[in-house]
Amino acid sequence: MTLTQELLRFVREELAGGSPVIDENEPLIDGGLIDSMGLMQLITFIEDRTGVRVPDDEVVPDNFQTVTSIDQLVQRLKAR
């Protein structure tokens, strides 16, 4: 499974109460899918799955707007 697919599964199951209609461009913040608890779980999930650490400075809205933006964040952190 690619990271995008795994992130989508996480968002659908953990954040959206099992909703299957969510794609990688679903607005996570504006759509009210992420709350502070969900964001923490999402960061833990990313760190466990990819081994990269998400520094506090990168926990900003632009990096968590959609699954695509999270994916880009992880690629950028990996390249560091």
Add this chain to the structure above:
Amino acid sequence: MAYLLTHYLRDSALKYPDRPAVACRDIVLTYGELDSMSDRVAAAFTDAGIGRGDRVGLCLPKSERAVVAMLGVLKAGAAYVPVDPAAPAARSAYILRDCAVRGLVTTSRKLRDFRDEMPALTAIDLIIRADGTGDEPAAHGPRRIDWADLPGDDSSTVNARCIESDPAYLLYTSGSTGNPKGVILSHRHALTFVDWSAATFQVTADDRLSNHAPHHFDLSVFDIYVALCTGACVDIVTDEVGLFPVRLAKWIDERRITTWYSVPSALVRLLLHGRLEAFEYSALRTILFAGEVFPMKYLRQVMQQFGKAEFHNLYGPTETNVCTWFHVAHDLDPDATEIPIGHGCANTDVFAIDDNGFEVRPGGTGELYVRGPALLHGYWGLTERTRQSLVPNPLQPAYVEPVYRTGDLVRMTDDGAYYFVGRRDHMVKSRGYRIELGEIEQALYQHECVREAVVLARADDEVGARLHAVVSAVAGLEVTEQELRAFCGTRLPRYMVPETVLVRDELPRTSTGKVDRVSLQKIIEAPAQEADRP
């Protein structure tokens, strides 16, 4: 004379028509604008025949319009019922149905979520779409007005017949029987708290209050109405700021917030992830916290980061709003392992009754009772439940005076202050939210594969409590942890969904055949220790 929440707005709009009342992102409403906008919302409800004795649901993200909507509902004479816009539609719909709201202020997105629930919401006569631009065709069902199409400003729509004991808002809290229960709170209830707060924390028209708490949570009553009462400005923390600690720290500094009020876990999150040292917060002078116990190691660190602010611990269940408080001095005893919840607020009397029915004296422990005008009227539609909580004052038999039994156990110190000791029942606090473990168990029981369900809480410094469920499956049926957590997610707000669900063939029993909660507690504590290992 101010005896309704709307009187605060009326008086401040006369005194400070051009001063900022509500700020949200780049939008600022002056007192004059807030007054006139809320008149228009009131006019829409009045035109629809909605007024005193009615309820209106509010289901929209925090914004200046949400505040306008609250005041509009109150001006029409009705009570508002704020529901969590992030909660599953089924739970929100239960609340709106339970208290038979006649009006609803919401957004296009939420209306789509509510599509399946709408037919059952038969009492609704009018829906205001707060994000509506007036260019979408009308749908079936109740009449709809878009924000852009609200009627003109007509201050004659203010319902002058309301009195202070009329309900102002209903706040739904977790219920042990499986459904949330609506706490009915009057104008007098709110004014008792707001007047005390404004005086005690010396809030003036020069202050800027943050609004961190969601509007369905009673901490927001302080933010909004203490601002309106004093002519100050309330600045709304939206999700794109509040979710991101680094952003939030900067926001507090840049927006020159003077008065902050939140649950301790929000401050702990700022401390651990907000890079607080980057800013000075030179305007910040008061930090209030409530809703849960503040772990001492974090409280000390937060106080160090905000060295110029005064700290106060506020205590009180939704049923009374705040009823006791304690000023936490910066020279806090370095050996102190806890801080008290303090003494009763002005015009609020608290006392404790021990297991033998006697009033607790210094050194003793008992259940905390509250008396005064800040008490709830009751739980919506739940007469028996109300009778259990609002009881005749046990200390004086001469006449019937309802007092509120908090269910909280407290210890009294020599100087008459109280310390919180624990709960009498299965209610826990997580991230400041009240959670009845029974409500989560009832949600699990609705799953066809669940034979027995037990939900337990594990104490946690960062968020207060973490929730874990242990279930046994119906013979012959199989169910996974993932399925059950997703199932809970469709029925419960996220903060109530257990972090883990252990599925077992059988649950352990005590000698009397009851489910053995003590040994289950050991099971859920065990993996935690492993996970905490560095």
